[in-house]
Amino acid sequence: MNESDKSLRSALGRARYLGSARRGSQDAWLTHVSAAALVLLASGFVLMLLTLLNKDYNGVRAELSHPFPAILTLLFAIVATFHMQLGMRSIILDYLHGHAREWALVANICFASAVGLACVYAVLRIGFV
Amino acid sequence: MASSDPTSPLPAARPLSPHLGIYRFTLTMAMSIAHRITGAGLYVGALLLAWFLLAASMDASAFSYFSGFIQSIFGRLILFGFTWALFQHLLGGVRHLIMDAGYGMDEPEREQMALATLIGGLALTLVVWAIVVAAG
Numbered sequence: 001m002n003e004s005d006k007s008l009r010s011a012l013g014r015a016r017y018l019g020s021a022r023r024g025s026q027d028a029w030l031t032h033v034s035a036a037a038l039v040l041l042a043s044g045f046v047l048m049l050l051t052l053l054n055k056d057y058n059g060v061r062a063e064l065s066h067p068f069p070a071i072l073t074l075l076f077a078i079v080a081t082f083h084m085q086l087g088m089r090s091i092i093l094d095y096l097h098g099h100a101r102e103w104a105l106v107a108n109i110c111f112a113s114a115v116g117l118a119c120v121y122a123v124l125r126i127g128f129v
Numbered sequence: 130m131a132s133s134d135p136t137s138p139l140p141a142a143r144p145l146s147p148h149l150g151i152y153r154f155t156l157t158m159a160m161s162i163a164h165r166i167t168g169a170g171l172y173v174g175a176l177l178l179a180w181f182l183l184a185a186s187m188d189a190s191a192f193s194y195f196s197g198f199i200q201s202i203f204g205r206l207i208l209f210g211f212t213w214a215l216f217q218h219l220l221g222g223v224r225h226l227i228m229d230a231g232y233g234m235d236e237p238e239r240e241q242m243a244l245a246t247l248i249g250g251l252a253l254t255l256v257v258w259a260i261v262v263a264a265g
Contacts, residue, residue, distance in 0.1 A: 032229065035222045042219055046212075046257065053264040057192040060185050077178065084172045091169060115175045122182035129186075 024093075027086055034083040038076075045076040064126045073123050081116030085109060160243040164221035167214035174211045212257055217250035 007014070017025075048069050052060050063069055085108060092104045152158065177199075184195035198204045224242050227233050233242050 032226065036226065039219060039223060042215060046215070050257070050260055050264075053261060057185070057189045060192070064182075064185060073182070077182075080178075081175065084168070084175060087168045088172050091165065112172075115179045118179040119182050122179070122186035125186040126182075 027089065031083065031086045031090075034079050034086070037079050038083055041072070041076040041079055044072050048072055061126055064123065070123055070127050074120060077116055077119035077123070081112045081119070085112035088112070156243045156247075157239055160221060160224070160246055163217060163247075164225070167218040167221070170214045171211070171218055174207075174214065177207070177211060209254070209258060213250060213254040216253040216257075217246065220246040220249045220253075 048063075052063055055063065064073065088108045089105065092101060092108060096104050180195055181199075184192045199208060224233075224246050227242065228239075233239055
């Protein structure tokens with residue numbers, strides 16, 4: 001017995017909003033939302049980095065210990081690594097197939113998570129240690 | 130047509146799906162490709178951000194190792210490329226958001242927007258690096 005026999009939904013209702021790939025619109029939506037956030041976060045982060053020019057080790061740490069630069073850096077690192085994971089995911093899905101695709105998807109999540117968590121760890125360590 | 134005969138050993142003479150090589154070069158195409166390439170570059174370049182923050186979170190020698198790298202010619206070249214990729218990708222992303230909202234896809238606007246991302250990305254990169262050089 002297939003799904004169409006036991007479901008009360010019409011055939012059109014089941015097919016609607018599913019493109020030829022049937023899934024993936026959520027990835028595209030999250031990419032857009034994080035992109036919009038990153039326009040502000042990346043601009044703010046670059047401006048903050050410019051205030052760090054000519055600062056030495058202690059100066060950089062003092063700046064990054066303040067709440068505003070620290071939270072801006074945390075937000076930027078989290079949203080950027082989330083966004084880049086989605087972007088690389090769509091590159092992998094476009095160009096790789098079979099086992100290479102599976103391994104690349106796993107490696108992508110590992111790399112993006114590791115970079116993101118390293119940034120978060122470092123900012124918290126600067127602020128609290 | 131003889132070649133559409135399924136028993137014929139010759140390949141059918143139907144049109145093939147167009148491939149990369151046959152498309153005429155356009156600015157909008159180049160900016161679309163640049164968006165993906167700069168995105169992939171930023172993906173790898175994110176390691177620089179993690180290195181910078183981790184170095185600052187550790188001791189002074191770890192930080193001086195990082196700042197020694199970033200102030201070398203090679204390090205500055207990488208950081209310059211990262212800056213350009215960031216602004217090119219940022220403006221390209223804004224362009225895609227505008228087009229996904231349904232605007233700017235007609236003849237003059239789409240070329241102007243593609244050109245604006247190219248010029249704007251280079252201009253913002255030069256502004257930031259002018260500040261860097263001025264700060265010494």
